[in-house]
Amino acid sequence: MPDRRPPETGTSTDPHPGAARTPPPFAALGLPVLTVQALRREGLTDPLPIQAAAVPDALAGRDVLGRAPTGSGKTLAFGLPMLARLAGAPAIARAPRGLILAPTRELALQIEQSLAPFALGLRLGTAVGGIPVSRQAEKLQRGVDLLIATPGRLADLVDQGAAVLDAVRVTAVDEADHMADFGFLPQVRRLLDLVPGDGQRLLFSATLDDESVRDLVRRYLRDPVTHTVAPEPETTPATHHILCVEPADKPAVLAEIAARDGRTLLFARTQYGAEKLTRRLRDQGIRVAALHGGKAQNRRIRTLAAFADGGISALVATDIAARGIHVDAVSLVVHADPPADAKDYVHRAGRTARAGASGTVITVVTPDQRAEVAALTRAAEVPVVEHTVRPGDREVRRLTGARTPPGPEAAKTPEVPPPAAGGHFRGPGARGRGGAGKPAPGRRPHRPRRAK
Structure with a gap:
């Protein structure tokens, strides 16, 4: 597939990465009213910097290159615009209209759970290893609007004819640097070659040091707008x-x-x-x-x-x-x-x-x-x-x-303590920003004010 843009043209960069600025509320980013209301129900009103920067451009249909560290809020930065742009059309059997590629199954499941409160009738699905492929094929057959997948499992589903990618309108590649670390980029390129070339591409990575990641950007992103958010200074570093x-x-x-x-x-x-x-x-x-x-x-x-x-x-x-x-x-x-x-x-x-x-x-x-x-x-x-x-x-x-x-005797009948303060697992079973799932009986659910 030919390059979609010259290597060094057509990009714009956040001129003040990581600067201490007050981002506008989610309501000012152009998101649908129902999405803003869903965010409020999850206790989210103020976006993180990468979300405030990337959401308007992604909503406008621009290709976006986001450079931001893990934990900076990338999931909602690309996920909310994808959901908004996919709304209003019926799901198609075996043919998702949105695709998110993630390097690990834990991250793919985490993305699904984080976006679920804001799907608003859209069908989400995952294609990851460790789960029977037949179950995932059956769900795709019933129709999935937004598919979150690891490259290897999605490639298997494509080879079996259980998934086709010619209806994908918006594609996001999350943690592209980790894709390179794990040797997944050949599979990513193969999958992106199957996605219509005129669709929107969103790529997020903590770093762009790897030449293969930069090649991915040159090959598949068309005149992208670039947003760079530096890690926030740590007041209590390790x-x-x-x-x-x-x-x-x-x-x-x-x-x-x-x-x-x-x-x-x-x-x-x-x-x-x-x-x-x-x-x-x-x-x-x-x-x-x-x-x-x-x-x-x-x-x-x-x-x-x-x-x-x-x-x-x-x-x-x-x-x-x-x-x-x-x-x-x-x-x-x-x-x-x-x-x-x-x-x-x-x-x-x-x-x-x-x-x-x-x-x-x-x-x-x-x-x-x-x-x-x-x-x-x-x-x-x-x-x-x-x-x-x-x-x-x-x-x-x-x-x-x-x-x-x-001592050995303690291991036979370990006592399970109540959840520790702040101990929220941002992974499978979590909701919204990544809480620990359902609260214990008698405990109020955790409602964070800012998204991750």
Whole structure:
């Protein structure tokens, strides 16, 4: 497919990215009245900067290139205009009129749940792995207005004839940089080649550093307007520490950290490593679960919900499984295995110190890993303090709130505490801005004032 525009022409950029300005209310962005009313019912009146910038251009039918970090509100920035532009026409069997491509199934399901309160009669559907393809094909046959899909599963449905893309009027590609990280761009290009060339394209990415992402923009976006929103300054940034331990002491130190009060997210390099660490921690009586791509989708959803509402206090995840999901009030991130590169370090660390909350990032290393991790943190441009520790050291308790694990007996009948304040899972089962789903009996639902 030929380029839709010259590489360096026809774009406009927000002249003051990330500047402290008061955005207009949703009612002033040109959204339909019923959509504004639905936003108000969800407690949303004031858009975030990327929403205020991108929504009017997307509503006008312009191609939009949005550069904004994870958690900045991109979903509503492209989702609300898509819903508005798709309204008023009947759904077509097997042929969605709107398409959103996301790199992970968790993110695709999160997008569906976030947009559901504003669909206003439009039919939403997902096409993701981990769910029987026949079920998704049946839903497409009944007619879906807006399809949210991962590239691999949608390609399978297209190959089977269960989905056709020649009726798509508006296409959004979310987290294009992560598409590149996972090697999905060839599938994305194949799918975009099947979408009518005169349709509207919206592409959002945290960075445009990858040449393949820039090629995607040159090839498929036509005279796009570009909106860049920088991360808001953090008033309470995360603190970063390296704990150097002897190999024999590492399991005990990790157990002390995971036994702390508060929500703790631990990262492992591999599925096997995540399962092994989870078993060790569970044997110490710690309420913990693993999250990785080898888990069935319904199991992953239940695990994330339990982590968000306090049913488990520690989660061991792999990098791919954790991309595109957000759990509020994670006060500690632990690199149980050092990340592969600086980009992964920044992504992992970004799970804490969110929305003005404080947070701590700990990397547990053995002596042979010290030089590698020191180079990695320099590349990530984060200041770190190194400590040499052993199990039971006061420094470990001071930095992390670590405590002695409760012991094997505690794991047999764990008590499930009530949901922690601010512990909202922005993923499958969430609504609106990404709350934790249905509130517990007798609890009022969370109504945030600003969208994410």
